[in-house]
Amino acid sequence: MSQAPNHADRSERFLLDEERTTWHDETLWFIRQKRDRAVYATPEFQELRELASQIKDHTLSRLAEYLEQFEARALANGVHVHWAADAEEHNRIVLDIVRQARATRVVKSKSMLTEECHLNPHLLAHGVEVIDSDLGERIIQLRDEAPSHVVLPAIHLKKEDVGETFWQHLGTEKGLTDPQQLTEAARQHLRAKFLAAEVAISGVNFAVAETGSVVVCTNEGNADLAIGLARVHIACMGMEKLVPRLSDLAVFTRLLTRSATGQPITTYTSHFTRPLPGRELHVVIVDNGRSQQLGRPDFRASLKCIRCGACMNTCPVYRRSGGHSYDFTIPGPIGAILSPNIDMRKHASLPFASTLCGSCTDVCPVKIDIHTQLYKWRQVLGAAGEIPASKKWSMKLLSRVLARPGLFAAGGSFARFGLRFVPHALSHAPGYNPWAIARELPAPPQQSFRAWYAQQRPNQA
Amino acid sequence: MKVALFVPCYVDQFYPQVAIASLQLLAKLGVAAAFPKQQTCCGQPMANSGCEQDAKPVYHHFVDTFRDYDYVVGPAGSCVYHVRQHFDIIDQTPAVQHVRTATVELFDFITQVLGITELPGAYPHRVGLHLSCHGQRGLHQANESEMTPVRDGRLRRLLAGLEGLALTELDRNDECCGFGGTFCVSEAAISARMGQDRLADHVRNGTRVLTGGDMSCLMHLEGLVRRRQLPMRVLHAAEIFNGALA
Amino acid sequence: MSMPSREKMLAAVRASQPAATPLPVVPAFTGLASVARFTAALTGISGRVVVLEGWHALAAAVSQLFPADYRLASAILPATVAVASNTPIDRLAPIDLAVLRAEFGVAENGTVWLPEAHMLHRALPTVTQHLVLVLDQRNIVATMHQAYAQLPDVGGYGVFLAGPSKTADIEQSLVIGAHGARSLTVLLH
Structure with a gap:
């Protein structure tokens, strides 16, 4: 195993600030409690989880067929469909579309996939201005940081940090810490960007095979505003985002935000099916390791994830170590089972960053057996020699003692x-x-x- | 009914009083449990470290030790859960299948197998119950806050039945204590912080005796209590019931 | 150009996907479809509900709610800014208020369905500073299951809208008016 810092090293640093750790833990626990109240108030919630799980299992079991169906419907709707085997190809496709549109100003709404592919640096390197428009994403973009949570990208920051960042980059008054005023400053700053953007990039929460639609969920309305104004919309989706039927969205929209923040639904649940005449809608379907994960029977269920972040909010380790301690696009328990598929050596410590308490599994709206997969990744890592040698030998010795x-x-x-x-x-x-x-x-x-x-x-x- | 007492390795070595209390409590309930002395461990420390292949001889040894008993009763939900859940990687011979289903946590044995839902006795103290995750979420011994606001569970009911015992209502009823087996040393800083936070909840809400059904969580919490000299005792629930029951 | 990747990805998926499992039938999950439940849900997510005396009371209600001299876009009230699907951005940007018709509401979460046909311009519901949606109170369904069952298709673009634009990205403090409309009022008639 390499000597690079592992999860334990990074969490130790996070924990040095006791007060901030307390704040981080309590803030995320508060969200977990909001989730609990929304769940308790929905009598059929456990039934919905089971349905969502079965719909996703089914979709994964016939994914090739649904991808083809989606593509056929989308093409019939006048949508351009692109296929990207990996992050590099994804970035190349997006840049090509931007160039063909002769655009230099791009506004992007929240997309963990484009984070995963490191799209922003690629566009910036080729002279394209790309502005993250989700407030949290914009804050961390200005600070040149990675998101620390899939739903709350700036949850590692306090309002004082945001005030400082906005003072430096947006020219707000020094020492401004009122979230209302800070948000208003961002609104003014970003509105100009929305009005000027030629291309809007969004993620995709769900793609509907039977209609060829992509569905984007936001609270801020940034995706709708950007897409409604820009001539070209590029929707970037992981290939696992499909659901078979439009009516399946009822199950998922009921689960997504109740699990994520305790809201009954996102403010904007937007369905993009056909571009207007003279406008373009491009969908980029991305693999980037997903088909490989699909081929791992013990781990394929991780592809059912709808990125609600509930496993992060409930994880007692995540709450006390922060998203950056995982050093992977998707942090927390779900990130710890997705990351070894991408780079087993680099992320070898993540499946061990858990007490296997099982709370993640029990909040997961699509019933991914997260803690079981953490346990199984440990075995894979152990067999591949990706655990510290001292541990390996002490366990062998222990086994000899315990069998005698x-x-x-x-x-x-x-x-x-x-x-x-x-x-x-x-x-x-x-x-x-x-x-x-x-x-x-x-x-x-x-x-x-x-x-x-x-x-x-x-x-x- | 032939019953064996399964004493987890760390209990045998560091908390013999818990095993003694378990044995005596079972005897008072009319069950003469034997202690097969060739027993060692369930193999969980290795498996949780990613070395379950190395644990196979330990699994076989466990099965050989306990195969002739109707029930294998242990005062630690986590070890019991490991046997029931993770002994699936060795050949599922009739003996292995039998031992996996016959291995039962102490209070599950008392309530589910013996059918005893109330234990007589008095314990006039403010008691905080620590739910072990493997017992609660793994063995389904207690309701989970992820599912329902109702705080209920087998051990909780047994404790509430003791005369004079006042149960602490915690802010977070079922958050993990941070022990996590080898996690407690490989992620020592978070492990300690999680335990400290758990204890702070107990202190804030008045716990004077901290108890639970799983000695591994309690070993970790006790280490923190003693380091910080917190005003509470840590006892396995078997010790409480054995003491309370004449 | 992307054909090779398409074939490569589909082949990889085919090689990896497990044996087919069944697609479940989703039960109806009905419930209370009342104005009271809808109102409570929408109010709970910072929206506002006003019950109109009737369709004729619409103009008066809007001018009472927004008494100032607003630049108004609307298909159902006399507008001060004319908006169509190709209206340029510089004419959209200064709009203060949009009054549009909504198709139906969902009682469990205070959502309304806003199809493209009612929007005038795809960006209007988010570019406007304030948004008023007019909804026939007989068109409230109980849950999202009935809501999707109402939709033969979702059109070129359609939105389930639940309250005003909001964010909690700074320390989880709820702030209304992130990028979209700063307020949402549903007028029931």
Whole structure:
């Protein structure tokens, strides 16, 4: 394993600011509670989860067919359909469309896929101005940071940070921290960008095979405003975004925001099916590792994800380590099962960034068995030698001891003896014993249970 | 009914009183449990570290140890869950299948197998219940806040039935304590912070005795309690019931 | 140009996808389709609901709600800015108020369906500073299931709109009026 910082190193840095960690944890827990209230108030919620799960399972099981159906309908609707095998091809296709439109000003609404493909740097490098229009995305774009959450990209920042950024980049008053005023400043700044943009890029929440429509969900209305004004709309979608029927959207729109933020639905649930005469709608369908993940039976269910972020909000590790600690486009539990598919070595520590408490699985609106997949990725990583060698060897040794009761009993007495007679400063030295950085070791008892038991029943020995 | 007591490795070595209480409690309920002394561990530490292939001999040893018993009862939901859930990677011989279903957590055994839903006795203390995730979400021993606002569960009911016992109502009823097996050392900083936050919830809401059905969570929390010298005792629920039951 | 990728991707998917599983039948999930439920839901997401005495009361109600001298775009009231699907951006940008007809409402979440046919211009519902939607109160359905069942197709462009534009991207503080309309009023008749 490489010496690059892993999740534990990055979280340790996050945790240094105790107060901010508390704030981060409580803010996301508050969203989890809003989700809970919306879920409790929807009696059929668990039934909807099961339906959503089955619809997604079904779609994945016939994905090729649905992709072809979607393409045929979209083409009939006058939509241009593009296929991108990887991020590079996606970026090339988007740039080509922008160039063919002779455009230099692009406004982009929220899209985790374009983050995944690193589209912005590609466009910027080729002289195209690309402005993220979702408020959170714009904030982190100005700061040159990555999103730390799929729904709340700037959740790692406080209003003071935003005030500072807007003072530097938008010329707002120094020290401005009122979210209302900061949002208004962004509204004014971005409105000019919307009015000037020649191309609007959006993500896709759902693509409907039977109608060839793409559906985009936002609260801010930025996608609709940009797309409604620009001559060219490019919708970038992962190939797993399909649902078979228009009516399936009822199931997913009921689940998405209740799970994400506790809202009953997003403010704008927008269906784009046909471009107006003289305008263009392009859909770019992207693989970028998805077909490979589809071929992994233990992990293909991760492709059912609808990017609600509920697993992040509920994850006690995510809440205390922040999205950047995952160093992957999609952070949190879902990111930890998606990332090893992309780069097993780089993201080897992510499936271990969990206590396997299972809360992620229980909030997931499409019932992805996230914590089971975390456990299974650990086995894949272990078998591939992508865990620290020290761990690998200590586990082999442990196994030999645990399969031999005699060795086990002797080892246990040795450990207890050690704890009783080694000085506290040594047994609790942080360099040797990470347990003891914050915790006392168990007070060593005089004898083990097995020794006590043998004394009680001497004739059974 | 032939019952074996499964004593997880760390309980055997560091918390013998929990195993003793479990054994005595079962005896008071009319169950003479045996302790097959060749037992070691369920293999979870290896498997959670990504080395489940290395754990296979341990799984086989576990099955060989307990195959002749009708029930294998352990005072730790996490280990029980591991046996039931993750022993699926070895050949599913009749013995393996039997041991997987026969391995039961102590309070599931008492409530579901013995059918005892109330234990007599008094325990006049403010008690905070820590739900172990593997017990709650894995073995379905308690309601989950992800599904319902109703706080209910088997151990919670048993505790509430003790005379004089006042249960702490926590702000977050079922958040993980951060133990997580090897997670507690590989992600030591987060693990500690999660445990500290759990304890702060208990302190804020008046817990004087912290209990639960899983000694692994409690070992971690106890380490934090002692380091910070918090005003609470940490006891496995078996110790409480064994003490309360004459 | 992208044909090779198309074939490559479809082949990879075919090779990877598991055995077919059934597509479930989604139950109707009906419920209360009342004005009260719709109003409570929309009010809960920062929208406003006003019940009109009748269609004739529309103009008076709008001028009472927006008494100032607004630049108004509308297909159902005398407009001060004429808008069509090809209206240039510089004429759209200064619009203060749009009054449009909505097709139907959804009681469970306070959403209304706004098809392209009622929008005048695709950007009008978001470019306007304030938005008023007029809805026949008999056209309220219970849940999103009935809502989609109402739609034979979604047209070229159509939106389920639920309240004014909003954001909580700064410290989770709710702010109304992110990029789209700063207010949404549904007038029921």
